[in-house]
Amino acid sequence: MPSPRSPRSHCPICKGTRFDPKLGLTRSGESFEIVTCSDCGFIFVVDPEADTANHIDIEKIGWAFRPRHHQIRRLLLSHLAAGSRIIEIGCGRGEVGYLMRNDPVEYIGYEPARGLSDFGIRAGVPITQTTFEGNQRADALVIDNVLEHVAHPAEMLEIAAGALNPGGILIVITPNVNDIRALSPSWRKRHLWVPPDHINFFSAADIAAMFARAGMSPRRFKFAPLSLQDFKFYVRALAETAGLSIFGHNVYAVKGH
Numbered sequence: 577m578p579s580p581r582s583p584r585s586h587c588p589i590c591k592g593t594r595f596d597p598k599l600g601l602t603r604s605g606e607s608f609e610i611v612t613c614s615d616c617g618f619i620f621v622v623d624p625e626a627d628t629a630n631h632i633d634i635e636k637i638g639w640a641f642r643p644r645h646h647q648i649r650r651l652l653l654s655h656l657a658a659g660s661r662i663i664e665i666g667c668g669r670g671e672v673g674y675l676m677r678n679d680p681v682e683y684i685g686y687e688p689a690r691g692l693s694d695f696g697i698r699a700g701v702p703i704t705q706t707t708f709e710g711n712q713r714a715d716a717l718v719i720d721n722v723l724e725h726v727a728h729p730a731e732m733l734e735i736a737a738g739a740l741n742p743g744g745i746l747i748v749i750t751p752n753v754n755d756i757r758a759l760s761p762s763w764r765k766r767h768l769w770v771p772p773d774h775i776n777f778f779s780a781a782d783i784a785a786m787f788a789r790a791g792m793s794p795r796r797f798k799f800a801p802l803s804l805q806d807f808k809f810y811v812r813a814l815a816e817t818a819g820l821s822i823f824g825h826n827v828y829a830v831k832g833h
């Protein structure tokens with residue numbers, strides 16, 4: 577049975593209403609239409625499923641620690657004073673919270689998908705099983721591999737920025753539509769154009785536009801020294817950090833800076 581859809585009549589970033597067709601495709605027996613916003617160039621699925629949460633069965637999952645979880649923890653600890661509060665939006669099982677369980681900070685995850693959040697809660701991670709509406713303030717907000725899944729990514733970023741205390745840090749990790757690996761057609765098929773899971777496809781300009789709307793300016797972490805002029809170091813950086821999706825967007829911003 578086809579899943580209910582929630583078509584998007586406005587560009588999720590600039591609110592424009594004129595789109596150009598980019599790509600139509602069928603996955604898991606359902607067809608999806610990917611468009612480019614005529615005004616800002618953002619690429620997104622115009623007819624996503626109504627429920628984008630991942631309702632996986634708790635008994636079928638385990639921890640899924642990734643290098644980026646350790647990277648997020650390192651960045652948080654380097655920025656935060658003891659006693660600081662961290663909120664992670666769309667925390668899934670709460671890997672970051674679990675890794676930080678003995679650190680001198682308070683971690684609260686928000687995750688509406690039940691199986692994932694049930695798993696984290698069972699392991700002792702403090703998770704609120706709803707979407708985050710900005711009703712709680714924090715010194716750090718983490719949005720790790722979430723923006724590509726949600727119907728209103730720019731609003732999510734604004735809510736996060738609004739909930740940050742002055743000097744607080746906002747960390748965002750999300751796939752990159754211009755990922756160099758996307759030069760490979762098979763990689764694109766398996767990792768890039770993957771509705772219904774991924775419905776937003778961000779360029780660096782899209783990320784900057786969303787942060788600007790939230791009154792912040794993003795900078796890259798971990799790979800900050802790399803620029804186009806450093807091209808010859810890319811392969812080395814890749815080797816050094818094998819396993820990281822280094823070609824995705826790994827950015828952070830500090831409120832008021």
Ligand SMILES: [Zn+2]
Nearest residue numbers: 587590613616
């Ligand atoms: Zn737009």
